[in-house]
Amino acid sequence: MVETPTAAEGLAILRTMWRIRLFEEAVEDLYGRGMMHGTMHLSIGEEAVPTGACLALKDGDQITSTHRGHGHCIAKGADLGRSMAELLAKDNGYCRGRGGSMHIADVATGNLGANGIVGGGLPIAAGAGLSNKLRGVDNVCLCFHGDGSVGEGAWHEALTLASMWDLPVVFVCENNQYGMSMPSKKAFKVENISDKAAGFGIPGETVDGNDVLAVREAVQRAVDRARRGEGPSFIEALTYRWRGALEVGQEPLPHQGRDPGLARPRPHRAMGRRDARHRACHP
Amino acid sequence: MLDIELVTHEQLDAEQAAARQDIREAVVFGTKGEDPTVEAMMAGIYAPSPVDAFDIAKGIVA
Ligand SMILES: Cc1ncc(C[n+]2csc(CCOP(=O)(O)OP(=O)(O)O)c2C)c(N)n1
Ligand SMILES: [Mg+2]
Numbered sequence: 001m002v003e004t005p006t007a008a009e010g011l012a013i014l015r016t017m018w019r020i021r022l023f024e025e026a027v028e029d030l031y032g033r034g035m036m037h038g039t040m041h042l043s044i045g046e047e048a049v050p051t052g053a054c055l056a057l058k059d060g061d062q063i064t065s066t067h068r069g070h071g072h073c074i075a076k077g078a079d080l081g082r083s084m085a086e087l088l089a090k091d092n093g094y095c096r097g098r099g100g101s102m103h104i105a106d107v108a109t110g111n112l113g114a115n116g117i118v119g120g121g122l123p124i125a126a127g128a129g130l131s132n133k134l135r136g137v138d139n140v141c142l143c144f145h146g147d148g149s150v151g152e153g154a155w156h157e158a159l160t161l162a163s164m165w166d167l168p169v170v171f172v173c174e175n176n177q178y179g180m181s182m183p184s185k186k187a188f189k190v191e192n193i194s195d196k197a198a199g200f201g202i203p204g205e206t207v208d209g210n211d212v213l214a215v216r217e218a219v220q221r222a223v224d225r226a227r228r229g230e231g232p233s234f235i236e237a238l239t240y241r242w243r244g245a246l247e248v249g250q251e252p253l254p255h256q257g258r259d260p261g262l263a264r265p266r267p268h269r270a271m272g273r274r275d276a277r278h279r280a281c282h283p
Numbered sequence: 284m285l286d287i288e289l290v291t292h293e294q295l296d297a298e299q300a301a302a303r304q305d306i307r308e309a310v311v312f313g314t315k316g317e318d319p320t321v322e323a324m325m326a327g328i329y330a331p332s333p334v335d336a337f338d339i340a341k342g343i344v345a
Contacts, residue, residue, distance in 0.1 A: 010284050011298050018302035081312030090316030097319045
């Protein structure tokens, strides 16, 4: 059963999700007006995945991110001003404006970087896991990646090494149903992407990525396992992006209209909806 | 959270407003930042050239 948060925890979770949503809405505005350059991938609709996942981390843990990584950065504790400055290519940004949206990194908070190369974060996560293991620290690296990266060679190599060496890595696959315009249902002949993990001897699980508490719970279990030295886990979080694949005038794909919990009057969808008290209210 | 009376509408409004204020401040910080200098933009991008080819091409060294 998914544990209900305290009021303070619940509000903090919502604050993070709101920060991600509003950060990206501001980015969309600035980008649309020609004030931001390069390309831009928004994760609006997917906020519950990084928010829930990063709740399972402690100081010193790392993440690797993707081309759609603003939410990962913010959930890992990035400074919003320095992040915005980076996207605006300013000198006071995290990478002095040279990384931009797709290559923002903040090693100090354990954010090993967004990555314009689909699947590029996976070998980096395996490397961070190996480093943690060799240094004898109990830190864990959370590897965010999209469903589109699952066909990449780097994905297979990283899972192979992580499994073989029992590396403290938790692979979090954000399955937003599409890689560009390719539906993941067509791309993979398995019911769930998480089923593939078994082929590497890695425990795999699929969770509702729009349920922030379900994500937290699954990732927490995997992180605890990795800290105990028992090796990697794979979590597939089912979600949906509400904007186009990239912000260059593409139309968003038709969606089911599920909100991760920021639209009222349905915020309980994001938090505690399966808990006993909620069931008591909604028998 | 509303349904199980964990929080009130007012608390949610306050949380959303606080997040909005955080983002407003981030936009101010970001837009007020300086553009990096050309030197800063180029630093660390290329390995040093054994013959200083770039500097020669740009007339920086003879
Ligand atoms: C190695 C590589 N191949 C192709 C691309 C072009 N590309 C950019 S995003 C993308 C789709 C990625 O899909 P997914 O991993 O599901 O992430 P999503 O965009 O859905 O968040 C592709 C193919 C790339 N950036 N890198
Ligand atoms: Mg995808």
